[in-house]
Amino acid sequence: MTKNKPKNNYQGGAEDFKGFIRLSSNENNDGPSSRVKTALKNNVNFSNIYPELDGETLRNQISKTYSLNSEQLILGAGSDEVLQMIYATFTKPGDEVIFTKYAFAMYAIYAKNFKCKPRIFNDSKFQFSLNEFAKLASSKTKIIFLANPNNPTGSIFYKDEIINFIKKINKKTLIVLDSAYCEYLQEKNYDDGLSLVKKFPNLIITRSFSKIYALGGLRIGWGYSSMQNILKLYQYKKPFNVSRLSCIAATEALKDQRWISRSIKNNQNNKKYTANNLNNSLIKTIDTTANFILLKFSHEKIANKFVKFLYTNKITVRHLASYGLPKYVRMTIGSLTEMKKTIKVCNRFNV
Amino acid sequence: MTKNKPKNNYQGGAEDFKGFIRLSSNENNDGPSSRVKTALKNNVNFSNIYPELDGETLRNQISKTYSLNSEQLILGAGSDEVLQMIYATFTKPGDEVIFTKYAFAMYAIYAKNFKCKPRIFNDSKFQFSLNEFAKLASSKTKIIFLANPNNPTGSIFYKDEIINFIKKINKKTLIVLDSAYCEYLQEKNYDDGLSLVKKFPNLIITRSFSKIYALGGLRIGWGYSSMQNILKLYQYKKPFNVSRLSCIAATEALKDQRWISRSIKNNQNNKKYTANNLNNSLIKTIDTTANFILLKFSHEKIANKFVKFLYTNKITVRHLASYGLPKYVRMTIGSLTEMKKTIKVCNRFNV
Secondary structure, three states, rough: OHHHOOOOOOOOOOOOOOOEEEEEEOOOOOOOOHHHHHHHHHHHHHHHOOOOOOOOHHHHHHHHHOOOHHHHHEOOOOHHHHHHHHHHHHHOOOOOOEOOOOOHHHHHHHHOOOOOEEEOOOOOOOOOHHHHHHHHOOOEEEEEEEEOOOOOOOOOOOHHHHHHHHHOOOOEEEEEEEEOOHHOOOOOOOOOOHHHHHOOOOEEEEEEEEOOOHHHHHOOOEEOOOOHHHHHOOOOOOOOOHHHHHHHHHHHHHHHHHHHHHHHHHHHHHHHHHHHOOOOOOOOEEEOOOEEEEEEOOHHHHHHHHHHHHHHHEEEEEEHHHHHHOOEEEEEEEOHHHHHHHHHHHHHHOO | OOOHHHOOOOOOOOOOOOEEEEEEEEOOOOOOOHHHHHHHHHHHHHHOOOOOOHHHOOOOOOHHOOOOHHHHHEOOHHHHHHHHHHHHHOOOOEEEEEEEEEHHHHHHHHHOOOEEEEEEEEEOOOOOOHHHHHHHHOEEEEEEEEOOOOOOOOOOHHHHHHHHHHHHHOOOOOEEOOOOOOOOOOOOOOOOOOOOOOOOEEHHHHHOOOOOOHHHHOOOOEEEEEEEHHHHHOOOOOOOOOHHHHHHHHHHHHHHHHHHHHHHHHHHHHHHHHHOOOOOOEEEOOOOOOOOEEEEOOHHHHHHHHHHHHHHEEEEOOHHHHOOOOOOOEOOOHHHHHHHHHHHHHHHHOO
């Protein structure tokens, strides 16, 4: 039976977590705020009651937090589901879609599901030129997917570059700006894209509660675009796609922005600390603008051995072989205590 | 802006619940068991951690509870999502699908989403003949959807009738047996369909944790079929479609079968009590085999007035106008206390 074992197309991070330092899935190891935890506990008794049909309370809170029109918002079970709704709504078999080689795996998995033709930009240098990327698009392109910043390569584009890029693209082509990691960017010249939707109706922003908001386990994300795109997406939305508890948790998380700010600060500090103290000549570290760093090894076998060594020391990290980057390991930035222990283990690693 | 307001194709029950007796969405008003509530509270702190990729722990528990091969199981965010995956996996635009006129609204909504051609059986008598239903199918039929028992009509088919029906259908046609309400059926000659999958590889069973298991708010359901169908469905499944807390709740709910049995008993008793004591000459009551009864009125306007009257008395029920049954109201069976109060209000209703 084993050879027939149902197998998801996606390869995720490690699933172990009890007793482990978990640095494999870019989760926020600070966990949800006490306000969120209290709200969840207070609402457990209502688990028998269906969620609000389209998550109005949460959409209103997102609208308040980010000054958006709540009617231009759509919720998904993670931004994964928003991406799936985008494919389902706007593509038909044979349509051309564009993304980078080292991008979120779901862009390509959905392209296959929906029988679209992917055109793939080779971002082997990780940070690439949006001018070059734009050249891949034509009037035939249905959707362009671009994550900013990108996981796992950490590539990042600033506001002016993004605007220039959008202007180069045919207005009939949808541009999906995946901003799952945007909260980690605090620079003024960075833009999560929300402010650009008014000017560019072909832009769709996707957002996640799985990263800084520390709700990866609850599957909740959202999309924001022009009214005409959102109305189309609603035609495909399942009535109750997001759990009641998830909506409550996300609403409370948004209200606790002080906790979010502290968590962003923690990430910055702990990442700096990690980069400064990780000094093993076998490991080249590459900083990213998000909540992870990349570790580069001279050979796939060494990367593999490193991941196993960390695992025996009860630390999980993500080997990027499934992303086509076998010499690379992605390490999420956890708490300071976690990083101190991890650095000690990493510095001890030998072949 | 109101005219452009995003609007889901689905019309759900009332969303009020605090201070209301909620009899509008066929939820289990006993709520989840204390075992489930404790497990949820104990796991709130881990909301930052992604769920298991394909819900192995929950699949193993389902497999144990119902003696099934866990590899033939697939989880969804409610059986809604399993139905969506079935459409996405097995249909292409123009394909013929069959269901009854007064069936779960999502069969038709998905048919539209996936550009399938629905052929609709008129079950205006509510309880209909499967022999007649089978005549609608041909070698061109891709999928037949049949709920047993059916919501909202309460139609019910016993094991022999179901087997005869399946035998009449072309082996290349998929038969989706939606068993969301099956737990309410305790008769030996009823079958939820799980035992038939071995013999009929074209059969897919869908199940829900939203009804007797009292987890409607957490969006969790499952599908069971031959390995070949399940392998195909996995190609379309989102990696993390179901929340961590939902998987934990469902696993614990399955372990607490004593609580489930008590809840089934409560439903039987409270339904009998309701049918016996509801005696308003304006209302004709129709018993069903599930956790609701139907109330028939002589005119749509009276049905409408009744729903509003109950609402002002803080009771929500479901007007079936959106199901094309404007003279009917569906009333979920709640707790004995709730039903006693509801009966008093109903008996007071006048035009």
